[in-house]
Amino acid sequence: EIDSDDDRLCRVDKNCNQVRTLIRNFLNAGEMKVTEFQRAIGCSANAYTRFMGQNGPDKGSGSDVYYNAFKFFKKRELQGIKLPKKKAKPAEEAAKNDVSGIHLEGETDQSVPVYDSCDEIRRKIRAYLPTPGVTQAGFLREIAKTYPEGKKIQSKVLNDFLGKRGPNAGNTSSVFYGSYVFFEKMRIRDKKPKSKHRETMEKEYGSEGMDTKHRLDGGIWCLQGERPYEDKYGKVHIDGRF
Incomplete structure:
Protein backbone atom coordinates (compact mmCIF):
# COMPACT_ATOMS: atom_id res chain seq x y z
CA GLU A 1 0.00 0.00 0.00
CA GLN A 79 1.10 0.00 -6.98
CA GLY A 80 1.84 -1.80 -10.23
CA ILE A 81 -1.41 -0.78 -11.88
CA LYS A 82 -0.78 -0.34 -15.59
CA LEU A 83 -2.48 2.39 -17.55
CA PRO A 84 -5.56 0.91 -19.18
CA LYS A 85 -5.76 0.25 -22.87
CA LYS A 86 -9.16 0.51 -24.37
CA LYS A 87 -10.16 -2.68 -26.12
CA ALA A 88 -12.59 -2.84 -28.95
CA LYS A 89 -13.73 -5.57 -31.27
CA PRO A 90 -12.53 -4.63 -34.77
CA ALA A 91 -15.87 -5.42 -36.38
CA GLU A 92 -17.79 -3.42 -33.78
CA GLU A 93 -15.52 -0.40 -34.09
CA ALA A 94 -15.57 -0.55 -37.88
CA ALA A 95 -19.37 -0.49 -37.84
CA LYS A 96 -19.50 2.52 -35.49
CA ASN A 97 -16.98 4.46 -37.59
CA ASP A 98 -18.29 3.43 -41.00
CA VAL A 99 -19.46 6.51 -42.91
CA SER A 100 -18.26 5.26 -46.29
CA GLY A 101 -21.79 5.35 -47.69
CA ILE A 102 -21.98 9.14 -47.33
CA HIS A 103 -20.33 11.56 -49.76
CA LEU A 104 -20.11 15.31 -49.14
CA GLU A 105 -19.74 17.98 -51.78
CA GLY A 106 -16.12 19.15 -51.87
CA GLU A 107 -14.82 15.97 -50.26
CA THR A 108 -12.55 14.98 -53.16
CA ASP A 109 -10.40 18.10 -52.86
CA GLN A 110 -10.71 18.78 -49.11
CA SER A 111 -13.06 21.74 -49.61
CA VAL A 112 -16.12 20.65 -47.64
CA PRO A 113 -17.61 23.82 -46.07
CA VAL A 114 -17.13 23.68 -42.30
CA TYR A 115 -19.99 24.82 -40.07
CA ASP A 116 -18.72 23.97 -36.59
CA SER A 117 -16.38 26.03 -34.43
CA CYS A 118 -13.16 24.49 -33.14
CA ASP A 119 -14.61 24.36 -29.62
CA GLU A 120 -17.68 22.53 -30.92
CA ILE A 121 -15.52 19.92 -32.65
CA ARG A 122 -13.49 19.47 -29.47
CA ARG A 123 -16.74 18.88 -27.59
CA LYS A 124 -17.82 16.27 -30.13
CA ILE A 125 -14.47 14.47 -30.02
CA ARG A 126 -14.48 14.34 -26.22
CA ALA A 127 -18.02 12.98 -26.26
CA TYR A 128 -17.27 10.37 -28.93
CA LEU A 129 -13.97 8.87 -27.78
CA PRO A 130 -15.33 7.39 -24.51
CA THR A 131 -18.04 5.55 -26.48
CA PRO A 132 -17.83 1.78 -25.88
CA GLY A 133 -16.20 0.07 -28.84
CA VAL A 134 -14.42 3.22 -30.05
CA THR A 135 -10.66 3.73 -29.76
CA GLN A 136 -8.55 6.81 -30.32
CA ALA A 137 -6.43 4.98 -32.89
CA GLY A 138 -9.50 3.91 -34.84
CA PHE A 139 -10.92 7.43 -34.75
CA LEU A 140 -7.67 8.91 -36.07
CA ARG A 141 -7.55 6.37 -38.88
CA GLU A 142 -11.09 7.27 -39.85
CA ILE A 143 -10.63 11.05 -39.95
CA ALA A 144 -7.37 10.58 -41.90
CA LYS A 145 -9.46 9.13 -44.73
CA THR A 146 -10.65 12.67 -45.37
CA TYR A 147 -7.23 13.37 -46.87
CA PRO A 148 -5.33 11.80 -49.80
CA GLU A 149 -4.50 8.12 -49.39
CA GLY A 150 -1.57 7.44 -47.11
CA LYS A 151 -1.98 10.39 -44.75
CA LYS A 152 -1.68 9.61 -41.06
CA ILE A 153 -2.83 11.77 -38.17
CA GLN A 154 -0.77 11.18 -35.04
CA SER A 155 -2.13 11.25 -31.50
CA LYS A 156 0.08 14.28 -30.76
CA VAL A 157 -1.82 16.28 -33.38
CA LEU A 158 -5.07 15.27 -31.70
CA ASN A 159 -3.80 16.20 -28.24
CA ASP A 160 -2.47 19.53 -29.50
CA PHE A 161 -5.87 20.34 -30.97
CA LEU A 162 -7.75 19.25 -27.85
CA GLY A 163 -5.42 21.36 -25.73
CA LYS A 164 -6.48 24.59 -27.42
CA ARG A 165 -9.41 26.76 -26.43
CA GLY A 166 -11.42 29.20 -28.50
CA PRO A 167 -13.82 28.96 -31.46
CA ASN A 168 -11.00 29.65 -33.95
CA ALA A 169 -8.12 28.00 -32.10
CA GLY A 170 -6.89 25.11 -34.25
CA ASN A 171 -8.87 25.95 -37.39
CA THR A 172 -6.01 24.81 -39.68
CA SER A 173 -5.49 21.49 -37.86
CA SER A 174 -6.07 18.31 -39.84
CA VAL A 175 -7.96 17.03 -36.80
CA PHE A 176 -10.42 19.93 -37.04
CA TYR A 177 -11.28 19.48 -40.71
CA GLY A 178 -11.14 15.68 -40.68
CA SER A 179 -13.32 15.46 -37.57
CA TYR A 180 -15.87 17.87 -38.98
CA VAL A 181 -16.26 15.78 -42.13
CA PHE A 182 -16.50 12.58 -40.08
CA PHE A 183 -19.13 13.91 -37.67
CA GLU A 184 -21.13 15.50 -40.49
CA LYS A 185 -21.22 12.18 -42.35
CA MET A 186 -22.24 10.46 -39.13
CA ARG A 187 -25.05 12.98 -38.61
CA ILE A 188 -26.37 12.30 -42.11
CA ARG A 189 -25.94 8.54 -41.72
CA ASP A 190 -27.88 8.55 -38.47
CA LYS A 191 -30.54 10.90 -39.88
CA LYS A 192 -30.06 13.48 -37.14
CA PRO A 193 -31.14 17.13 -37.56
CA LYS A 194 -28.74 20.04 -37.66
CA SER A 195 -28.01 21.62 -34.28
CA LYS A 196 -28.78 25.26 -33.52
CA HIS A 197 -25.03 25.87 -33.45
CA ARG A 198 -24.72 24.44 -36.95
CA GLU A 199 -27.61 26.50 -38.31
CA THR A 200 -26.17 29.71 -36.84
CA MET A 201 -22.74 28.91 -38.31
CA GLU A 202 -24.34 28.55 -41.75
CA LYS A 203 -25.88 32.00 -41.42
CA GLU A 204 -22.63 33.53 -40.17
CA TYR A 205 -20.28 31.97 -42.73
CA GLY A 206 -22.40 31.51 -45.84
CA SER A 207 -21.67 29.01 -48.59
CA GLU A 208 -17.89 28.88 -48.06
CA GLY A 209 -18.00 27.92 -44.40
CA MET A 210 -15.28 28.57 -41.86
CA ASP A 211 -11.72 29.17 -43.10
CA THR A 212 -9.55 26.09 -42.55
CA LYS A 213 -6.56 27.25 -44.60
CA HIS A 214 -5.44 30.38 -42.73
CA ARG A 215 -5.05 30.78 -38.98
CA LEU A 216 -7.80 32.86 -37.44
CA ASP A 217 -6.45 33.17 -33.90
CA GLY A 218 -3.93 35.92 -34.58
CA GLY A 219 -3.92 39.56 -33.49
CA ILE A 220 -6.51 42.19 -34.43
CA TRP A 221 -5.69 45.76 -35.44
CA CYS A 222 -7.88 48.31 -33.69
CA LEU A 223 -7.83 51.95 -32.66
CA GLN A 224 -7.25 53.31 -29.18
CA GLY A 225 -10.36 52.84 -27.09
CA GLU A 226 -11.63 49.93 -29.17
CA ARG A 227 -11.89 46.46 -27.66
CA PRO A 228 -12.04 43.41 -29.94
CA TYR A 229 -13.82 40.29 -28.76
CA GLU A 230 -14.71 36.96 -30.32
CA ASP A 231 -18.14 35.37 -30.09
CA LYS A 232 -18.69 31.63 -29.73
CA TYR A 233 -19.02 31.25 -33.49
CA GLY A 234 -15.56 32.68 -34.13
CA LYS A 235 -16.71 36.05 -35.41
CA VAL A 236 -14.71 39.06 -34.22
CA HIS A 237 -16.53 42.19 -33.05
CA ILE A 238 -15.10 45.47 -31.82
CA ASP A 239 -16.60 47.47 -28.97
CA GLY A 240 -16.21 51.22 -29.11
CA ARG A 241 -16.25 51.48 -32.90
CA PHE A 242 -18.59 54.11 -34.29
Missing part, protein backbone atom coordinates in the same frame (compact mmCIF):
# COMPACT_ATOMS: atom_id res chain seq x y z
CA ILE A 2 1.28 3.46 -0.92
CA ASP A 3 0.59 6.17 1.66
CA SER A 4 -0.75 9.48 0.41
CA ASP A 5 2.24 11.25 2.00
CA ASP A 6 4.82 9.02 0.28
CA ASP A 7 7.73 11.22 -0.86
CA ARG A 8 7.71 9.61 -4.29
CA LEU A 9 4.32 11.15 -5.01
CA CYS A 10 5.82 14.62 -4.65
CA ARG A 11 8.66 14.17 -7.14
CA VAL A 12 6.88 15.51 -10.19
CA ASP A 13 8.66 14.27 -13.31
CA LYS A 14 6.00 14.94 -15.93
CA ASN A 15 5.10 18.29 -17.43
CA CYS A 16 1.58 19.66 -17.78
CA ASN A 17 1.01 18.38 -21.31
CA GLN A 18 2.14 14.89 -20.31
CA VAL A 19 -0.29 14.86 -17.39
CA ARG A 20 -3.11 16.07 -19.65
CA THR A 21 -2.34 13.21 -22.03
CA LEU A 22 -2.44 10.72 -19.14
CA ILE A 23 -5.83 12.07 -18.11
CA ARG A 24 -7.27 11.89 -21.63
CA ASN A 25 -6.00 8.36 -22.23
CA PHE A 26 -7.31 7.23 -18.85
CA LEU A 27 -10.78 8.68 -19.42
CA ASN A 28 -10.97 7.55 -23.05
CA ALA A 29 -10.29 4.01 -21.89
CA GLY A 30 -13.49 4.21 -19.87
CA GLU A 31 -11.88 3.69 -16.46
CA MET A 32 -13.85 6.58 -14.96
CA LYS A 33 -16.23 9.28 -16.00
CA VAL A 34 -14.94 12.85 -15.89
CA THR A 35 -16.92 13.69 -12.75
CA GLU A 36 -15.64 10.55 -11.01
CA PHE A 37 -12.05 11.46 -11.87
CA GLN A 38 -12.56 15.01 -10.59
CA ARG A 39 -13.77 13.62 -7.27
CA ALA A 40 -10.89 11.13 -7.16
CA ILE A 41 -8.27 13.88 -7.40
CA GLY A 42 -10.25 16.40 -5.35
CA CYS A 43 -10.75 19.18 -7.87
CA SER A 44 -13.68 21.25 -9.05
CA ALA A 45 -15.18 21.02 -12.53
CA ASN A 46 -14.07 24.58 -13.27
CA ALA A 47 -10.47 23.95 -12.23
CA TYR A 48 -10.40 20.76 -14.30
CA THR A 49 -11.81 22.51 -17.37
CA ARG A 50 -9.29 25.35 -17.08
CA PHE A 51 -6.34 22.98 -16.79
CA MET A 52 -7.44 20.68 -19.60
CA GLY A 53 -8.10 23.66 -21.86
CA GLN A 54 -4.49 24.82 -21.68
CA ASN A 55 -1.64 23.75 -23.94
CA GLY A 56 2.08 23.85 -23.27
CA PRO A 57 4.51 21.99 -21.00
CA ASP A 58 4.29 24.68 -18.31
CA LYS A 59 0.72 25.86 -18.87
CA GLY A 60 -1.18 24.95 -15.72
CA SER A 61 1.86 24.33 -13.55
CA GLY A 62 0.21 26.24 -10.71
CA SER A 63 -2.99 24.23 -10.87
CA ASP A 64 -3.95 21.74 -8.17
CA VAL A 65 -5.32 19.56 -10.97
CA TYR A 66 -1.78 19.16 -12.31
CA TYR A 67 -0.27 18.02 -9.01
CA ASN A 68 -3.23 15.96 -7.83
CA ALA A 69 -3.56 14.15 -11.15
CA PHE A 70 0.18 13.45 -11.20
CA LYS A 71 -0.05 11.95 -7.70
CA PHE A 72 -3.08 9.89 -8.76
CA PHE A 73 -1.24 8.30 -11.68
CA LYS A 74 2.08 7.99 -9.82
CA LYS A 75 0.38 6.11 -7.00
CA ARG A 76 -1.17 3.70 -9.49
CA GLU A 77 2.24 3.22 -11.09
CA LEU A 78 3.89 2.45 -7.74
Whole structure:
Protein backbone atom coordinates (compact mmCIF):
# COMPACT_ATOMS: atom_id res chain seq x y z
CA GLU A 1 0.00 0.00 0.00
CA ILE A 2 1.28 3.46 -0.92
CA ASP A 3 0.59 6.17 1.66
CA SER A 4 -0.75 9.48 0.41
CA ASP A 5 2.24 11.25 2.00
CA ASP A 6 4.82 9.02 0.28
CA ASP A 7 7.73 11.22 -0.86
CA ARG A 8 7.71 9.61 -4.29
CA LEU A 9 4.32 11.15 -5.01
CA CYS A 10 5.82 14.62 -4.65
CA ARG A 11 8.66 14.17 -7.14
CA VAL A 12 6.88 15.51 -10.19
CA ASP A 13 8.66 14.27 -13.31
CA LYS A 14 6.00 14.94 -15.93
CA ASN A 15 5.10 18.29 -17.43
CA CYS A 16 1.58 19.66 -17.78
CA ASN A 17 1.01 18.38 -21.31
CA GLN A 18 2.14 14.89 -20.31
CA VAL A 19 -0.29 14.86 -17.39
CA ARG A 20 -3.11 16.07 -19.65
CA THR A 21 -2.34 13.21 -22.03
CA LEU A 22 -2.44 10.72 -19.14
CA ILE A 23 -5.83 12.07 -18.11
CA ARG A 24 -7.27 11.89 -21.63
CA ASN A 25 -6.00 8.36 -22.23
CA PHE A 26 -7.31 7.23 -18.85
CA LEU A 27 -10.78 8.68 -19.42
CA ASN A 28 -10.97 7.55 -23.05
CA ALA A 29 -10.29 4.01 -21.89
CA GLY A 30 -13.49 4.21 -19.87
CA GLU A 31 -11.88 3.69 -16.46
CA MET A 32 -13.85 6.58 -14.96
CA LYS A 33 -16.23 9.28 -16.00
CA VAL A 34 -14.94 12.85 -15.89
CA THR A 35 -16.92 13.69 -12.75
CA GLU A 36 -15.64 10.55 -11.01
CA PHE A 37 -12.05 11.46 -11.87
CA GLN A 38 -12.56 15.01 -10.59
CA ARG A 39 -13.77 13.62 -7.27
CA ALA A 40 -10.89 11.13 -7.16
CA ILE A 41 -8.27 13.88 -7.40
CA GLY A 42 -10.25 16.40 -5.35
CA CYS A 43 -10.75 19.18 -7.87
CA SER A 44 -13.68 21.25 -9.05
CA ALA A 45 -15.18 21.02 -12.53
CA ASN A 46 -14.07 24.58 -13.27
CA ALA A 47 -10.47 23.95 -12.23
CA TYR A 48 -10.40 20.76 -14.30
CA THR A 49 -11.81 22.51 -17.37
CA ARG A 50 -9.29 25.35 -17.08
CA PHE A 51 -6.34 22.98 -16.79
CA MET A 52 -7.44 20.68 -19.60
CA GLY A 53 -8.10 23.66 -21.86
CA GLN A 54 -4.49 24.82 -21.68
CA ASN A 55 -1.64 23.75 -23.94
CA GLY A 56 2.08 23.85 -23.27
CA PRO A 57 4.51 21.99 -21.00
CA ASP A 58 4.29 24.68 -18.31
CA LYS A 59 0.72 25.86 -18.87
CA GLY A 60 -1.18 24.95 -15.72
CA SER A 61 1.86 24.33 -13.55
CA GLY A 62 0.21 26.24 -10.71
CA SER A 63 -2.99 24.23 -10.87
CA ASP A 64 -3.95 21.74 -8.17
CA VAL A 65 -5.32 19.56 -10.97
CA TYR A 66 -1.78 19.16 -12.31
CA TYR A 67 -0.27 18.02 -9.01
CA ASN A 68 -3.23 15.96 -7.83
CA ALA A 69 -3.56 14.15 -11.15
CA PHE A 70 0.18 13.45 -11.20
CA LYS A 71 -0.05 11.95 -7.70
CA PHE A 72 -3.08 9.89 -8.76
CA PHE A 73 -1.24 8.30 -11.68
CA LYS A 74 2.08 7.99 -9.82
CA LYS A 75 0.38 6.11 -7.00
CA ARG A 76 -1.17 3.70 -9.49
CA GLU A 77 2.24 3.22 -11.09
CA LEU A 78 3.89 2.45 -7.74
CA GLN A 79 1.10 0.00 -6.98
CA GLY A 80 1.84 -1.80 -10.23
CA ILE A 81 -1.41 -0.78 -11.88
CA LYS A 82 -0.78 -0.34 -15.59
CA LEU A 83 -2.48 2.39 -17.55
CA PRO A 84 -5.56 0.91 -19.18
CA LYS A 85 -5.76 0.25 -22.87
CA LYS A 86 -9.16 0.51 -24.37
CA LYS A 87 -10.16 -2.68 -26.12
CA ALA A 88 -12.59 -2.84 -28.95
CA LYS A 89 -13.73 -5.57 -31.27
CA PRO A 90 -12.53 -4.63 -34.77
CA ALA A 91 -15.87 -5.42 -36.38
CA GLU A 92 -17.79 -3.42 -33.78
CA GLU A 93 -15.52 -0.40 -34.09
CA ALA A 94 -15.57 -0.55 -37.88
CA ALA A 95 -19.37 -0.49 -37.84
CA LYS A 96 -19.50 2.52 -35.49
CA ASN A 97 -16.98 4.46 -37.59
CA ASP A 98 -18.29 3.43 -41.00
CA VAL A 99 -19.46 6.51 -42.91
CA SER A 100 -18.26 5.26 -46.29
CA GLY A 101 -21.79 5.35 -47.69
CA ILE A 102 -21.98 9.14 -47.33
CA HIS A 103 -20.33 11.56 -49.76
CA LEU A 104 -20.11 15.31 -49.14
CA GLU A 105 -19.74 17.98 -51.78
CA GLY A 106 -16.12 19.15 -51.87
CA GLU A 107 -14.82 15.97 -50.26
CA THR A 108 -12.55 14.98 -53.16
CA ASP A 109 -10.40 18.10 -52.86
CA GLN A 110 -10.71 18.78 -49.11
CA SER A 111 -13.06 21.74 -49.61
CA VAL A 112 -16.12 20.65 -47.64
CA PRO A 113 -17.61 23.82 -46.07
CA VAL A 114 -17.13 23.68 -42.30
CA TYR A 115 -19.99 24.82 -40.07
CA ASP A 116 -18.72 23.97 -36.59
CA SER A 117 -16.38 26.03 -34.43
CA CYS A 118 -13.16 24.49 -33.14
CA ASP A 119 -14.61 24.36 -29.62
CA GLU A 120 -17.68 22.53 -30.92
CA ILE A 121 -15.52 19.92 -32.65
CA ARG A 122 -13.49 19.47 -29.47
CA ARG A 123 -16.74 18.88 -27.59
CA LYS A 124 -17.82 16.27 -30.13
CA ILE A 125 -14.47 14.47 -30.02
CA ARG A 126 -14.48 14.34 -26.22
CA ALA A 127 -18.02 12.98 -26.26
CA TYR A 128 -17.27 10.37 -28.93
CA LEU A 129 -13.97 8.87 -27.78
CA PRO A 130 -15.33 7.39 -24.51
CA THR A 131 -18.04 5.55 -26.48
CA PRO A 132 -17.83 1.78 -25.88
CA GLY A 133 -16.20 0.07 -28.84
CA VAL A 134 -14.42 3.22 -30.05
CA THR A 135 -10.66 3.73 -29.76
CA GLN A 136 -8.55 6.81 -30.32
CA ALA A 137 -6.43 4.98 -32.89
CA GLY A 138 -9.50 3.91 -34.84
CA PHE A 139 -10.92 7.43 -34.75
CA LEU A 140 -7.67 8.91 -36.07
CA ARG A 141 -7.55 6.37 -38.88
CA GLU A 142 -11.09 7.27 -39.85
CA ILE A 143 -10.63 11.05 -39.95
CA ALA A 144 -7.37 10.58 -41.90
CA LYS A 145 -9.46 9.13 -44.73
CA THR A 146 -10.65 12.67 -45.37
CA TYR A 147 -7.23 13.37 -46.87
CA PRO A 148 -5.33 11.80 -49.80
CA GLU A 149 -4.50 8.12 -49.39
CA GLY A 150 -1.57 7.44 -47.11
CA LYS A 151 -1.98 10.39 -44.75
CA LYS A 152 -1.68 9.61 -41.06
CA ILE A 153 -2.83 11.77 -38.17
CA GLN A 154 -0.77 11.18 -35.04
CA SER A 155 -2.13 11.25 -31.50
CA LYS A 156 0.08 14.28 -30.76
CA VAL A 157 -1.82 16.28 -33.38
CA LEU A 158 -5.07 15.27 -31.70
CA ASN A 159 -3.80 16.20 -28.24
CA ASP A 160 -2.47 19.53 -29.50
CA PHE A 161 -5.87 20.34 -30.97
CA LEU A 162 -7.75 19.25 -27.85
CA GLY A 163 -5.42 21.36 -25.73
CA LYS A 164 -6.48 24.59 -27.42
CA ARG A 165 -9.41 26.76 -26.43
CA GLY A 166 -11.42 29.20 -28.50
CA PRO A 167 -13.82 28.96 -31.46
CA ASN A 168 -11.00 29.65 -33.95
CA ALA A 169 -8.12 28.00 -32.10
CA GLY A 170 -6.89 25.11 -34.25
CA ASN A 171 -8.87 25.95 -37.39
CA THR A 172 -6.01 24.81 -39.68
CA SER A 173 -5.49 21.49 -37.86
CA SER A 174 -6.07 18.31 -39.84
CA VAL A 175 -7.96 17.03 -36.80
CA PHE A 176 -10.42 19.93 -37.04
CA TYR A 177 -11.28 19.48 -40.71
CA GLY A 178 -11.14 15.68 -40.68
CA SER A 179 -13.32 15.46 -37.57
CA TYR A 180 -15.87 17.87 -38.98
CA VAL A 181 -16.26 15.78 -42.13
CA PHE A 182 -16.50 12.58 -40.08
CA PHE A 183 -19.13 13.91 -37.67
CA GLU A 184 -21.13 15.50 -40.49
CA LYS A 185 -21.22 12.18 -42.35
CA MET A 186 -22.24 10.46 -39.13
CA ARG A 187 -25.05 12.98 -38.61
CA ILE A 188 -26.37 12.30 -42.11
CA ARG A 189 -25.94 8.54 -41.72
CA ASP A 190 -27.88 8.55 -38.47
CA LYS A 191 -30.54 10.90 -39.88
CA LYS A 192 -30.06 13.48 -37.14
CA PRO A 193 -31.14 17.13 -37.56
CA LYS A 194 -28.74 20.04 -37.66
CA SER A 195 -28.01 21.62 -34.28
CA LYS A 196 -28.78 25.26 -33.52
CA HIS A 197 -25.03 25.87 -33.45
CA ARG A 198 -24.72 24.44 -36.95
CA GLU A 199 -27.61 26.50 -38.31
CA THR A 200 -26.17 29.71 -36.84
CA MET A 201 -22.74 28.91 -38.31
CA GLU A 202 -24.34 28.55 -41.75
CA LYS A 203 -25.88 32.00 -41.42
CA GLU A 204 -22.63 33.53 -40.17
CA TYR A 205 -20.28 31.97 -42.73
CA GLY A 206 -22.40 31.51 -45.84
CA SER A 207 -21.67 29.01 -48.59
CA GLU A 208 -17.89 28.88 -48.06
CA GLY A 209 -18.00 27.92 -44.40
CA MET A 210 -15.28 28.57 -41.86
CA ASP A 211 -11.72 29.17 -43.10
CA THR A 212 -9.55 26.09 -42.55
CA LYS A 213 -6.56 27.25 -44.60
CA HIS A 214 -5.44 30.38 -42.73
CA ARG A 215 -5.05 30.78 -38.98
CA LEU A 216 -7.80 32.86 -37.44
CA ASP A 217 -6.45 33.17 -33.90
CA GLY A 218 -3.93 35.92 -34.58
CA GLY A 219 -3.92 39.56 -33.49
CA ILE A 220 -6.51 42.19 -34.43
CA TRP A 221 -5.69 45.76 -35.44
CA CYS A 222 -7.88 48.31 -33.69
CA LEU A 223 -7.83 51.95 -32.66
CA GLN A 224 -7.25 53.31 -29.18
CA GLY A 225 -10.36 52.84 -27.09
CA GLU A 226 -11.63 49.93 -29.17
CA ARG A 227 -11.89 46.46 -27.66
CA PRO A 228 -12.04 43.41 -29.94
CA TYR A 229 -13.82 40.29 -28.76
CA GLU A 230 -14.71 36.96 -30.32
CA ASP A 231 -18.14 35.37 -30.09
CA LYS A 232 -18.69 31.63 -29.73
CA TYR A 233 -19.02 31.25 -33.49
CA GLY A 234 -15.56 32.68 -34.13
CA LYS A 235 -16.71 36.05 -35.41
CA VAL A 236 -14.71 39.06 -34.22
CA HIS A 237 -16.53 42.19 -33.05
CA ILE A 238 -15.10 45.47 -31.82
CA ASP A 239 -16.60 47.47 -28.97
CA GLY A 240 -16.21 51.22 -29.11
CA ARG A 241 -16.25 51.48 -32.90
CA PHE A 242 -18.59 54.11 -34.29
